[in-house]
Amino acid sequence: EAQVTQNPRYLITVTGKKLTVTCSQNMNHEYMSWYRQDPGLGLRQIYYSMNVEVTDKGDVPEGYKVSRKEKRNFPLILESPSPNQTSLYFCASSLMAGTNQPQHFGDGTRLSIL
Amino acid sequence: DAKTTQPNSMESNEEEPVHLPCNHSTISGTDYIHWYRQLPSQGPEYVIHGLTSNVNNRMASLAIAEDRKSSTLILHRATLRDAAVYYCILRDVFSMSNDYKLSFGAGTTVTVRA
Numbered sequence: 001e002a003q004v005t006q007n008p009r010y011l012i013t014v015t016g017k018k019l020t021v022t023c024s025q026n027m028n029h030e031y032m033s034w035y036r037q038d039p040g041l042g043l044r045q046i047y048y049s050m051n052v053e054v055t056d057k058g059d060v061p062e063g064y065k066v067s068r069k070e071k072r073n074f075p076l077i078l079e080s081p082s083p084n085q086t087s088l089y090f091c092a093s094s095l096m097a098g099t100n101q102p103q104h105f106g107d108g109t110r111l112s113i114l
Numbered sequence: 115d116a117k118t119t120q121p122n123s124m125e126s127n128e129e130e131p132v133h134l135p136c137n138h139s140t141i142s143g144t145d146y147i148h149w150y151r152q153l154p155s156q157g158p159e160y161v162i163h164g165l166t167s168n169v170n171n172r173m174a175s176l177a178i179a180e181d182r183k184s185s186t187l188i189l190h191r192a193t194l195r196d197a198a199v200y201y202c203i204l205r206d207v208f209s210m211s212n213d214y215k216l217s218f219g220a221g222t223t224v225t226v227r228a
Contacts, residue, residue, distance in 0.1 A: 033214070043217060043218055045215035048213055048215070056213070099206060099214055103216060106157050107156055107157050
């Protein structure tokens with residue numbers, strides 16, 4: 001089944017403890033992106049990647065890192081998480097970069113940073 | 115991206131059609147109309163998109179007004195699984211931005227009564 005898989009789905013952790021949220025897609029998509037969704041603020045893009053080894057900052061990249069060593073994987077890294085990074089995170093992918101490309105989303109990762 | 119206006123909420127009975135309106139009076143000639151939905155506790159899901167002609171797929175139909183200033187997403191027979199927030203957005207195919215991020219407004223919350 002074509003899908004975007006995120007892990008973990010839920011995580012409660014403490015300030016400063018490094019964590020990684022994994023994202024994997026099995027559709028051979030070139031474009032991948034990370035968003036966070038907060039009440040009243042909607043979806044905000046954190047980082048995106050046009051293809052392997054090509055990543056760029058979105059609107060809210062502070063405190064996050066990403067890598068794209070393989071086409072299928074696009075992990076989101078929080079080196080030193082803080083409470084303001086408590087949020088619902090979504091990974092998305094599309095066949096190619098482009099405004100007319102439908103984006104496919106994972107089911108989300110709910111992070112709570114205490 | 116140009117702005118869209120949607121009703122805050124709509125209710126429907128199961129197995130009846132649902133017509134979701136979207137106004138986009140400032141649409142440009144290169145804007146495609148896209149619809150996504152987000153079910154509770156899930157990531158956004160692409161539904162359909164179109165430019166001028168009406169479009170059909172397995173999930174829904176998109177009816178676009180002749181002047182393109184409005185459109186309607188049609189769910190032909192609502193099921194309980196169609197209860198979600200539906201987002202209508204415009205995507206400029208010639209956008210100069212290369213982040214291709216999605217940005218949703220408040221959307222329309224659809225409630226389906228059994």
